[in-house]
Amino acid sequence: MKKMIFLIVSGFVLSSDLLAHFQMVYTPNTALKKAKTIEFRHIFTHPFSDEHTMDMVGVEEFYVINKNKKKDLKDSLKEITFKGTHNSAKAFESKYKAQRMGDHLFILKPKPYYEKNEDAYIQQITKTIINVAGTPTDWDSELGLKAEIVPLTKPYALWEGGSFTGIVKSNKKPVPYAEIEVEFLNRDIDLENNKMGKSLIEAPQDSFVTMTIKANKDGEFTFTIPKAGFWGFCALGVGVDKEYKGKELSQDAVIWIEAKPMK
Numbered sequence: 001m002k003k004m005i006f007l008i009v010s011g012f013v014l015s016s017d018l019l020a021h022f023q024m025v026y027t028p029n030t031a032l033k034k035a036k037t038i039e040f041r042h043i044f045t046h047p048f049s050d051e052h053t054m055d056m057v058g059v060e061e062f063y064v065i066n067k068n069k070k071k072d073l074k075d076s077l078k079e080i081t082f083k084g085t086h087n088s089a090k091a092f093e094s095k096y097k098a099q100r101m102g103d104h105l106f107i108l109k110p111k112p113y114y115e116k117n118e119d120a121y122i123q124q125i126t127k128t129i130i131n132v133a134g135t136p137t138d139w140d141s142e143l144g145l146k147a148e149i150v151p152l153t154k155p156y157a158l159w160e161g162g163s164f165t166g167i168v169k170s171n172k173k174p175v176p177y178a179e180i181e182v183e184f185l186n187r188d189i190d191l192e193n194n195k196m197g198k199s200l201i202e203a204p205q206d207s208f209v210t211m212t213i214k215a216n217k218d219g220e221f222t223f224t225i226p227k228a229g230f231w232g233f234c235a236l237g238v239g240v241d242k243e244y245k246g247k248e249l250s251q252d253a254v255i256w257i258e259a260k261p262m263k
Contacts, residue, residue, distance in 0.1 A: 020181045020210040021054065021115075022047050022232045023124035023254055025108050026189055030130045030156040030258045035099045038130060039191055042092040042108060043082050047185040047232055048209045050196050053084035054113055056091055061109040066100055067137050073106075083195035085187075093194070102137030104130045107145070112244045120248040123241070124234065127255045131156045144172050147239030147253035152220070155257035160228040164257050167220045168235040174219030175238045182211040182223060185230035201227070228261040 024043045032038075042062075044054040062074045073096060082091035098104055106128045112121035125147045129139050131154075142150050152165040168178040188197035203209045215221040215235070225231060232254060239251025 020046060020183060020234065021113075021122055021124065022181075022183055022234055023108065023110060023126040024185075024232070025106050025126050025128040025256065026185075026230070027128070027130065028189070028191070030128070030256075031134075031260070032098065032130065032132045033134075035097075035101075035132055038096045038098050040094045040096065040106075041080075041082065041189060041191060041194070042077070042094065042110075043189075044089070044091070044110070044113060044124075045084060045196075046183075047187070047230075048183045048203070050085040050187055050199070053082060053087055053089040053091075053196075055089045056110055057113060058111040059092065059108065060111055061107065062094070063107055064096065065105040065107070065138055065141065065143070067102055068141075080194050083193075085196055091194070098130065098132050101133040101135045102131070103139040104132065105138050105141060105143070106130070107143065112249060114247075120250060121244040122250050122252065123239070123244070124252045124254045125239065127253075129155050129255075142169065142172060145169075145253070146171060146241060147235065147251050149233055149235055149253045149255040151255065151257075155255065158225060158257060158259040160225060160259045160261050162259065163222050163224045164231070164233075165220065165222040166233065166255060167218070168215050168238055168253060169219060170238050170240055170253075175215065175235065176217045176219060178215040178219060178221075178235045178238050180213050180215060180221055181234045181236060182213060183209070183232050183234075184227065185232065200229070225257075225259045228259045231257050231259065233257070
């Protein structure tokens with residue numbers, strides 16, 4: 001689906017690669033010391049540059065898995081308006097009581113988003129994993145999703161400077177040489193006011209905004225984390241569904257990880 005579309009923004013020419021889309025299932029801490037109620041923001045945005053926030057057109061599925069038990073959370077979603085740096089857009093918030101120890105795997109499958117610049121749809125099946133009390137349970141579970149990144153490293157137990165390894169799969173089958181976009185969440189998210197904060201760092205050159213890596217022949221990849229914070233990984237077009245409403249569909253797999261600073 002990757003067409004090279006050029007946009008004029010504030011006098012600069014930006015390709016669509018610099019405006020990579022990332023579905024977020026965001027909460028400020030993925031390694032909890034004890035049970036608590038978790039607040040989420042579900043935003044479709046460009047996490048590094050925050051050039052444009054996209055409207056979420058709806059959600060097909062939202063659920064959590066803990067100790068092999070699945071719970072539907074779709075009714076917990078509440079529509080909100082989220083304010084990015086340059087515009088506001090439709091997003092969602094939700095709350096979840098993480099009462100049991102172990103890993104809680106949150107899966108969001110939004111309705112396909114129409115990207116008019118490419119005349120195609122995007123659907124990003126997104127995974128965020130939260131751990132309670134340090135007991136590992138489900139973090140490496142393979143869920144058999146149409147598009148999925150299965151972590152081979154605990155995505156919530158990473159130090160700054162460490163490495164994250166995952167495997168890209170589609171219906172449980174590895175995707176050889178999958179193309180993966182990587183972005184740093186370069187903003188603090190204000191949960192109280194539903195808006196993005198100021199940028200944390202400045203990219204030295206445009207290729208550092210959205211970094212691209214490739215999986216190997218077995219669908220595996222490794223990325224060394226240069227800075228503490230949240231990092232998103234998006235495996236492009238790996239899903240089995242290729243068309244929606246008569247147009248091309250990029251069904252992507254997204255996973256979010258969090259690295260902690262060593263203090």
